[in-house]
Amino acid sequence: MIKTIALKDLKLFFLDKKSVIITFILPILLISLFAFAFGGIASSNKSRVIDLLLVDNDNSSESKNLKKALDSIKGIKIITTSIEKANKTVKKGNYVAVLVLKNGFQKAVLNSKPIPLELKYDQSREIEVGMLQAVLMEKLMAKVSKKAISKNIEKFLDAEFANITPNMKNKILKSTSKNNGTNTNNFIDFKMTPILKEAGKKTNFGLIQAVAGTSIMMLLFSIAEIGGGLLDEKESGTLKRLLYSPLKPKEILFGKMSAAVIIAILQLLVMFLFSWLAFGLPIFKNLFSLIILILAVAFAIASFGIFLVSIAKTRKQLSGLSSMVILTMSAIGGSMIPLFAMPPIMQKIAVVSVNYWGIQGFYDIFARNLTLIELLPRIGVLFSIGLIMSFISIKLFKKNLLNLI
């Protein structure tokens, strides 16, 4: 019975040219638009507050001074942690990077040796890392290296000009410290290490953002439209005829949901195939995980769409409700604006949005190169969203049954 209903709905969907265009053509246009737009964002160097993990392996007075100095920089918030914790949280995508002050940090500063630093970062957040690197190199590293340069000059003066007066020595040192032309890079051994596996070919994060963000947002709109068919059936009276038959109400709902899931899968497949053909998105890199994730996203979003339909009483109501909810969810979940460009509080709120879990899942595959096992928690959340929404939808549908007559 569910199959009969689902097949009927699929047939009705494909007979409706307008729906097919909205489902497949419009998202392609938007993906193309956003792919170009986010390409521009990728080269942006705008300053903003970034949470930076700090691992102090040297644990010296100089390393503590550095931490203090880092804390004072506007735009960076320092969180001290252990290397194990840092690796884990950055890998999960919770933090953008960890700055490791290696053993021998103080010694290097005081002996004018290259300062051993390492920045381990989340490769999928290249844009944020770029900003962070710029801030660190330009504003902070200069402070550390200047101290090393001063020490170096002082040593030289002591060795070659032993008779120089302290007053003169201070003047020389002061003068050198004001010299902005000094190349500080020679004094810093700054190693950049992606914390995740080697991505191989360079990944276009703007493209991932455009494809994932737009696909999920448009999918929500399409599913709300398809689910709205249930309200059309109510208004035209065909729902009544379905209820006269031996069908159970939940079979009607599951049939509708099955059609929605199938269309959602088709829509996502078309979007990713288009992104591969037009923009070279590497969809075959981790195809199995991608398919599983598409299934999870399709289920979660189809259930969410049906949930919206279940709480609406008329088409008009659904139209207003879905626009409001989908746009809000897309805005906070990272479909419209990349998550990294949002303030930290918004990044925390994003988890309430189904868009967030879907988009981050696609980042996991294309940018973070996670395996299916590593993806499972995210897939689990998506399936849970689907199950919870389906359960609520059935309850609401039954509750509203009398109003349908």
Add this chain to the structure above:
Amino acid sequence: MIKINNLTKSFNGFKAVNNINLSIKKGEIFGLLGPNGAGKSTLINIISTLIKSNSGTVFLNGIDLNSNPNDCKQIIGVVPQEISLYDNFSAYDNLLFFGKLYKVDSTILKTRINKLLALIGLENRKNDLIKTYSGGMKRRINIAAALLHNPDILLMDEPTVGVDPQSRNQIFGLIETLNKKGLTIVYTTHYMEEVERLCNTIAIMDKGKIITHGNLEELKNQSKTKDLLKLKFNVISNEQINNFKNNFDFEITNTNNELSLFCNIEKNLNAILNYSVKESLIIKNIQQNKTTLETIFLKLTGRKLRD
């Protein structure tokens, strides 16, 4: 065939169906007549298992509706008031889909669809989309869609709303054909002419209650309404009037050489005319007002059917 006992259904304290008792026999065309809001559709919705009653029982072919709704769904076919069809499907695809919902064997279903399409005269248009059909044609497909599982009882909820007179007659013809084939039909409407034409038994419903039921003659008797025959004579004397009154046992009044006779016109007309000839009374004008369901409804409720 259909036995309804003490059936009640309330919505927010309002009794849409109020303690109804009815018995509908096999092969009847049972007319359920009442104004809008009388409770007809609620009663149909209960019998068609769409909503549950608060109290009372309904038995269809001896099967209790409350405890075996799915078995009952196989016995009844429902023609809803709305044209409940998919506009973008052809007539054939609509019927195929609705037939599948009743798990009718595919081969049997296809044969049945073709037979029904022939019966309603639309076999040549079966592959056309419903949206290209006229209102009357849609109505006929709407009826066919309720017959795919070969039900014993057909519930028709105002099936001719918005239909032109020609299509209406086609639908009446279809209903009569189906009834001749043994189908029991429950027909709700607020058009008294439809009930008078089609139904063997009529129940008049108002404010959730069945106020009377039986065949038209029984309803007339129950409501004590009579046909009115007005005879205008050239001249009629008081003596002749009294003779007239003494000769017939129904109520007769007179004004200005005109007699108003409250009787069953069909039954008494010959006798009245013969008596007038015998008494050498010259009839100048005859006017008859037969008792209709409208008059009965007016007499029983004090309101018009379409108030």
